[in-house]
Amino acid sequence: MGATVLRSPAVGIGAGVAISVLLFFALGELGFYSLPFILQYLPTGVGPAEASLELTTLSFLIGFGLALPLGVIRAYPPRIVRKHPNVPHRAADSLPKKLLAWPLYGFATAYVAVIRGTPFLVQVFLVYYAVIFAYPRLMLFGLSAPFWAGLLALTINTTGYQAEALRGGFQSVEGSQIEAARAIGMTKFQTFWSVTFPQGIRLVTLPLTNEWISNFKTSAILSYIAFAELFFWSRTYIAYQLARPIEAFVMIAIFYLVINVTLSRVVCYVEARRRIPGLGTQIMPGPHRV
Amino acid sequence: MAAPSIHPGGTPAPVTMRPASRWTRAAVLARALRVGIGVAATLAGYGFIVWLGTVGVYNLAYAKGLVPALWQGFVLSVLIVAVVIPIGFAVGFFVGWARTLRNPIVRGLASVYVDFFRSMPPIVLIAFAFLLGLIALRTTIADPFLLHWIILWLGVLALAFHTAAYQAEIVRAGILSVPSSQSEAAQSLGLTRGQTMLRVVLPQAFRVSLPALGNEFSSVIKDTSLLSVIGWLELSGLALVQIYSGILVYPLAPVVIWLEVAVFYFAITFALNSSVRVLENSFKVPGLEAARL
Amino acid sequence: MSTLSIRAVEKWYGALHVLRGVDLDVEKSQTVCIIGPSGSGKSTLLRCTNLLVAPDGGEILLDGVRVNSPSIRPEWVRQQIGMVFQSFHLFTHLTALRNVTLGLVRVKKLDRTAAEAKALQELERVGLGAKLHAYPAQLSGGQQQRVAIARALAMDPKILLFDEPTSALDPEYIREVLDVMAQLAKDGMTMVVVSHEMSFAREVADRIVFFDQGQVVEQGTPEEIFDRPGHDRTKAFVGKILR
Numbered sequence: 001m002g003a004t005v006l007r008s009p010a011v012g013i014g015a016g017v018a019i020s021v022l023l024f025f026a027l028g029e030l031g032f033y034s035l036p037f038i039l040q041y042l043p044t045g046v047g048p049a050e051a052s053l054e055l056t057t058l059s060f061l062i063g064f065g066l067a068l069p070l071g072v073i074r075a076y077p078p079r080i081v082r083k084h085p086n087v088p089h090r091a092a093d094s095l096p097k098k099l100l101a102w103p104l105y106g107f108a109t110a111y112v113a114v115i116r117g118t119p120f121l122v123q124v125f126l127v128y129y130a131v132i133f134a135y136p137r138l139m140l141f142g143l144s145a146p147f148w149a150g151l152l153a154l155t156i157n158t159t160g161y162q163a164e165a166l167r168g169g170f171q172s173v174e175g176s177q178i179e180a181a182r183a184i185g186m187t188k189f190q191t192f193w194s195v196t197f198p199q200g201i202r203l204v205t206l207p208l209t210n211e212w213i214s215n216f217k218t219s220a221i222l223s224y225i226a227f228a229e230l231f232f233w234s235r236t237y238i239a240y241q242l243a244r245p246i247e248a249f250v251m252i253a254i255f256y257l258v259i260n261v262t263l264s265r266v267v268c269y270v271e272a273r274r275r276i277p278g279l280g281t282q283i284m285p286g287p288h289r290v
Numbered sequence: 291m292a293a294p295s296i297h298p299g300g301t302p303a304p305v306t307m308r309p310a311s312r313w314t315r316a317a318v319l320a321r322a323l324r325v326g327i328g329v330a331a332t333l334a335g336y337g338f339i340v341w342l343g344t345v346g347v348y349n350l351a352y353a354k355g356l357v358p359a360l361w362q363g364f365v366l367s368v369l370i371v372a373v374v375i376p377i378g379f380a381v382g383f384f385v386g387w388a389r390t391l392r393n394p395i396v397r398g399l400a401s402v403y404v405d406f407f408r409s410m411p412p413i414v415l416i417a418f419a420f421l422l423g424l425i426a427l428r429t430t431i432a433d434p435f436l437l438h439w440i441i442l443w444l445g446v447l448a449l450a451f452h453t454a455a456y457q458a459e460i461v462r463a464g465i466l467s468v469p470s471s472q473s474e475a476a477q478s479l480g481l482t483r484g485q486t487m488l489r490v491v492l493p494q495a496f497r498v499s500l501p502a503l504g505n506e507f508s509s510v511i512k513d514t515s516l517l518s519v520i521g522w523l524e525l526s527g528l529a530l531v532q533i534y535s536g537i538l539v540y541p542l543a544p545v546v547i548w549l550e551v552a553v554f555y556f557a558i559t560f561a562l563n564s565s566v567r568v569l570e571n572s573f574k575v576p577g578l579e580a581a582r583l
Numbered sequence: 584m585s586t587l588s589i590r591a592v593e594k595w596y597g598a599l600h601v602l603r604g605v606d607l608d609v610e611k612s613q614t615v616c617i618i619g620p621s622g623s624g625k626s627t628l629l630r631c632t633n634l635l636v637a638p639d640g641g642e643i644l645l646d647g648v649r650v651n652s653p654s655i656r657p658e659w660v661r662q663q664i665g666m667v668f669q670s671f672h673l674f675t676h677l678t679a680l681r682n683v684t685l686g687l688v689r690v691k692k693l694d695r696t697a698a699e700a701k702a703l704q705e706l707e708r709v710g711l712g713a714k715l716h717a718y719p720a721q722l723s724g725g726q727q728q729r730v731a732i733a734r735a736l737a738m739d740p741k742i743l744l745f746d747e748p749t750s751a752l753d754p755e756y757i758r759e760v761l762d763v764m765a766q767l768a769k770d771g772m773t774m775v776v777v778s779h780e781m782s783f784a785r786e787v788a789d790r791i792v793f794f795d796q797g798q799v800v801e802q803g804t805p806e807e808i809f810d811r812p813g814h815d816r817t818k819a820f821v822g823k824i825l826r
């Protein structure tokens with residue numbers, strides 16, 4: 001009885017939080033860093049944190065809109081490379097469809113491969129230099145080049161990753177589900193919107209949450225094109241200007257840990273509570289991405 | 291010679307069984323097609339880039355001159371990867387395994403490790419490993435070159451610990467993906483717990499985890515680019531150096547340089563992904579696949 | 584005129600000749616039971632009938648109209664021909680009720696209240712009026728299959744195809760599904776059933792078709808096929824399954 005209580009996730013999380021808070025104060029009391037300083041200057045990080053969160057979420061949402069068509073195209077390759085046929089036997093495609101399908105599939109595949117195959121650091125510098133080369137004095141809605149270049153780079157990047165997550169989700173929808181929809185007379189389009197999409201989205205809830213968290217972490221790199229987000233604040237303001245590097249690290253860690261751990265725990269919990277019985281798949285944790 | 295006997299003490303009939311071929315003709319054809327498309331696309335891309343240079347969109351001679359300089363950085367990047375992956379895997383394996391144990395303290399510690407390193411952006415870890423290492427060691431290590439060398443490698447270590455947390459999750463998921471009936475079957479045959487782990491659970495977990503591990507390794511390759519911010523002269527670091535000199539000569543230099551660097555990174559990750567896929571295929575057992583999400 | 588006529592239907596999977604010129608007629612309100620060894624092409628024949636699989640040759644006639652022609656949308660054909668699958672194929676993300684209403688709303692374009700009324704009626708017909716809001720995974724195999732039957736019935740099909748509807752079921756659930764099917768037959772539904780449930784075939788079927796190697800080998804009343812099979816292959820097969 002006692003053992004089962006000990007193994008429950010709530011106890012684990014509670015213990016984790018308690019230990020972390022305890023550790024935070026204990027190390028402060030031991031003189032590794034100054035607790036009063038941290039508590040005094042932590043509020044100055046709220047603005048940069050908001051900047052990080054806004055940019056992350058904005059690029060994530062735009063990216064989702066762009067990734068959806070890419071994911072669909074990738075999930076249903078034209079005939080010859082079709083690897084996971086959801087419907088076992090299909091009538092041959094008509095010629096115009098074929099002519100359209102190949103370039104679309106080629107573009108989507110190349111896009112995903114290039115975005116996932118190159119570091120974000122390289123992508124962001126590329127975008128940044130291209131933007132300031134094209135518009136040296138860019139200023140739009142009161143926001144300057146670092147913001148726009150950052151938004152653009154982050155959106156381009158997350159689109160590629162989300163497209164791949166969505167592809168996986170759509171392909172995990174069992175062929176029998178599609179066959180059943182076709183058997184009651186639904187068109188391909190109806191089948192997608194009534195069956196594949198709702199099931200696929202549920203299957204990728206956790207991967208997409210991970211993708212948001214990845215996006216959030218990746219946004220730290222925008223610090224190096226002088227976008228005033230969390231890492232920029234911690235690095236330039238706390239560590240250099242106020243000359244408190246250890247505190248700077250503790251403070252930025254607090255922000256990232258609280259936001260990311262809370263979000264992933266909450267989404268896991270909600271997903272488990274609201275999961276439709278029988279609709280789930282074994283998911284391998286995704287890689288971290290840069 | 292007597293007929294082969296199945297009785298104890300008798301010589302069992304030699305059974306030679308080739309596993310069912312995984313390289314069916316269709317699979318080989320599809321693979322060849324994919325490689326062919328890849329090569330054709332690469333050549334087309336290369337041709338396009340050269341053509342852009344010749345029509346004057348950028349300075350072709352300048353772009354060509356960059357290749358040898360960047361090549362040195364490329365080699366260093368590969369070297370760093372070769373250090374980070376083994377450390378990351380070793381640490382990650384034990385942390386991931388610890389996450390599957392019953393002992394709540396061991397499991398809790400492993401979870402804290404994973405949560406911390408997964409929540410922090412790798413660039414923050416690298417930058418602060420460098421900075422805090424400098425502060426901690428500058429009084430004890432007098433030799434500036436040695437000090438610099440050590441804190442540079444601290445950055446690499448930070449990266450290894452970061453990827454270890456991700457690999458730990460992959461290892462854990464792999465181990466948990468093996469149904470308990472497999473362990474039960476092994477133990478009912480009289481295998482010890484250690485043997486069960488080594489002979490039954492891990493081989494299955496490995497096959498299930500391989501694609502995810504492959505993805506993680508290519509993340510590591512891309513991650514090494516972040517080391518440039520603390521002064522490593524690997525591929526991205528050299529690119530930064532080239533920009534300082536290049537931008538004076540030629541205003542589009544940064545764009546050309548970063549494009550070229552992107553091609554280098556793409557080449558390594560692509561090569562790695564392809565080899566993991568080959569590996570995956572050669573270890574494939576029907577019925578042992580993970581959902582690729 | 585037969586409700587369903589299959590004329591010389593051919594199907595190839597690569598080099599495999601699955602259907603070799605199949606002819607079959609099903610009259611209105613008839614129940615036809617197809618038996619035959621596994622891999623003989625029975626499932627493929629059903630899938631060709633509602634065009635889930637495009638036949639490579641031959642004709643499918645529904646009330647005398649050729650439906651495997653480019654001028655007829657396969658979606659329309661599948662609306663007319665209901666299908667019940669071996670492993671139920673219920674939509675995992677929808678409750679029993681919404682499994683039935685989905686086709687009514689999307690395909691038949693009924694409004695939601697009308698669709699739900701119709702679905703309720705069909706679910707009660709199969710004895711599941713109490714399980715409207717359960718998800719498939721919360722139902723037993725027998726209940727899932729009955730929902731699947733209700734889903735097919737709700738579309739008001741001219742004919743209902745059953746692809747081994749009981750072979751994925753635990754023994755204790757087989758009876759309830761067969762009872763529903765027998766009742767349907769009594770109500771005058773036109774049905775084609777691929778099944779090895781001999782009691783069902785004997786009691787309910789008007790005609791038994793023995794199918795082997797992509798061809799109809801022999802057909803007749805249950806008595807003719809089971810008690811006096813004319814063909815050697817039929818004899819061998821019937822001997823095996825009746826023992």
